[in-house]
Amino acid sequence: MQNTVVSTDSRFSLALKDIREGIHSWPIWSTLAWQDIRQRYRRSVLGPLWITLTMIVTIAGMGPLYAALFRVDAHEFIPYLALGIISWGLISMLILEGCATFSGADTLIRSVRLPMTMHAFRMIGRNVVIYLHNWVAYVPFMIYLGITPTWTWLMVLPGLLIVVIASIPVAIILGLFCARFRDMQPIVGSVVQLAFFLTPIFWKPEALGTRVAFAKYNPLFMLVDLLRGPILGYIPGANVYIGVGIITVALYAVAIPMFVRYRQRIAFWV
Template identity: 45%
Template sequence: MSQAYSNLHRNAWADWWEGTRRPDIWWTLAWFDIVLRYRRSLLGPIWLTLSMGVMIGGMGPLYSALFGTELSKFFPHLALGVIFWGFFSSIVTDACHTFVNSSHYLKQGYFPITLFVWRSLARNVIQFAHQIVLYIPVALWAGISLSWHALLFFPALLLLLINAHAVGLLLGLICTRFRDVTQIVTSLMQMLMFLTPVFWLPENLPGRARYVLWNPLAQMLDLLRTPLMGGMASLHDWIGILCWTVGTSVVAGLLFMKYRRRVVYWL
């Protein structure tokens, strides 16, 4: 009882660290989520790879013809765009349900809420790992030659994970208190998919429409995709994402400090 009391009244940093330092728990829970989702399935999580591969294979030649772009140039652009957008979308969508889907744990005893944010993020990382392998045959077919710029993919991925954790806390808290926000976020992500260069090339935009590239999801996509296509993302995108990371981390931290103890009462 005294342990539960001390946990509920510890400072926000200690509460955050208590959940973050237990990857053995949240990684195991994330893996079980994947296993249960594909229980009694013959191929299991490989269906993630196959379904994404079929979609990319069907859309590539069609959209290349529609946009009048050489297939060898457009196909890796589309493949990476679809893979990364699927990652973005699942992170944001799952963030809205982070605490609601973990209510049976939170109602039974003390658990630091960051544990379930990491669980959601780990589950999406596992799914992403099953899908990013599709990049290898696409890159070999398109003859992409990587340079040292490809190493910039890793700091970009780190920034994505930091943002994903902050967004997980932010949306998890807001959507637990206000359930209608989940529907707003879902609709917003559907709209942003068409305002982000997933299916189209940024250079095809007219000058007056380039403001859509200020979209942080478009900037994050450029940081991740460009190094894997043998290029280097612009400094503008790095600065934009760094500013966005600081902003989301600060807002998520403030909400976490103020409302972390109320989550169980909102469930």
């Protein structure tokens, strides 16, 4: 029993050390994140603008169509849809690429001794940069609809910080599962695709009528609301922040024991 306790304490201290080193190695993972973006679009003429142009075309096509189908004002619906797609782009990619947190860095993990948490920070940093860049897709609609920034827009910053904090345990949990069980990644992809249609991205929660709670208490919708609400002119209610806080604590309660126990096995799994 004593040996087990000592071993557990040792694993826990090593995991804490890994987290500290991962945070302190921000110059490394930020550089690697930037290199990932450059590598992805190395032979592309427009680079990341391809994603932005795709979003613009999607919003321009879906906006008037769904506004007519739902019989709502297009000037009100198009910003809702545009911000939903941009916000969902960040959240969905944090989940999907979280599956490859460790397996996608297999060569680096095998060849260089670096903190494992650094790979999660690298993935998150990469997607935050892409999210900020995708804001360009909203500019044409701002100009066309005559939208001007307000002070509530600043609330996007704490909302983005909350999303980033919540995405760290997600990257660790999915990264461990998908490194150990490779079939998990396509399953997660299918679930995320289904979640897109079940989450109020291009439809409003009020469309469910008396069942509106099913949409408003959707964890993914709460995260989207943190990023979309301030730009639409309102600050999400306290229930959104409390709900996201509870979910984040639950994710850390799962991720920390998993990371402590399986951190040393990642190099063998990838």
